Amino acid sequence: MAKADKKEIRRREIVAAAQAVAARDGAEGATLRAIAAEAGMAANAVLYYFGSHADIIAAAVQASSGRFLEKLAEAVDQSMTPTARLAAVISAGTTAGLDDDVSRILYEYWPHMLRDPEQRRIQDELTRAQEGVYREIIDAGTRSGEFAPLLDPAKIARTLVAQEDGLVMDVLAGSAGSEYVLDLMGSLAAALLGLEAETLLDLIAARGVPAAAT
Structure with a gap:
């Protein structure tokens, strides 16, 4: 042992x-x-x-993926209202990993999923997990009457994850700031869910923006 x-x-x-x-x-x-x-x-x-070297890289990306999902879970308290949980997940999903190397590692290897089945499996699992987090919140908000989704909840969840992924890449590349990205994500989510944008954006702003790793 x-x-x-x-x-x-x-x-x-x-x-x-x-x-x-x-x-x-x-x-x-x-x-x-x-x-x-x-x-x-x-x-x-x-x-x-x-x-093999490929096994090491897969383990590194898997570990980074796991840590990213941990950060999402750490941001959410189940006692929160669905709107507050949505704000927390948008904030965490858009900035999780920017205060360390998690997001950078995931994006470094994202293109590898085009040719590497194991990398594709890891990235697909991460995407499905992110969608699941949003879907759970959307369903809860719909049941409580806080949300009035304009599209199928699964489509909204997928749209938010896709938007989030692209915008975080912009932040890492230095072509967008975290504040801009959070505002855009909050505005999009509010529009898709029938929320007052100001309400959601205020909750997001209250969580602050972590400093990016250098």
Whole structure:
């Protein structure tokens, strides 16, 4: 059992090294040699813990995806009204990972899903989970009478996630600021759900904007 524990600890260290290199040097820079050097290991030693470089990258992206979803969960208190929960998720979904490397890592590897089935599986699972978070809130708000959706709730959830994904990429690229993105996301959600935009935007603004990682 102790041996297994040590192996798992080492695997986590390698994953953390892969995340650090990808965030600093990009997906192309996260080679097996670079990850091994970051972890303070020889490349062949790294492969004792993971079968291949692709396995390491998949584990790093999966870990980043998991942390992103944790941040969404941490932002929401089930005692909140649906409108307040919507504001919390918009705020978290748009800024989660900007105060560390989570979002940057996910976006570094997003194009890889075009050719890599494992990366596609991870990204698809993340998207479905994000949609599920929005869908639950939309359904609750509809039941309570706070929301009057203009489209099928599943379509609204998918639209919000897609918009969020594109806008966060703009923030990471430096072509948009978080405040602008939050305003746009809040305005879109309010329009689709029959909410007063000012009410939702005030709740979003009250949560503040975390500083982006440098």
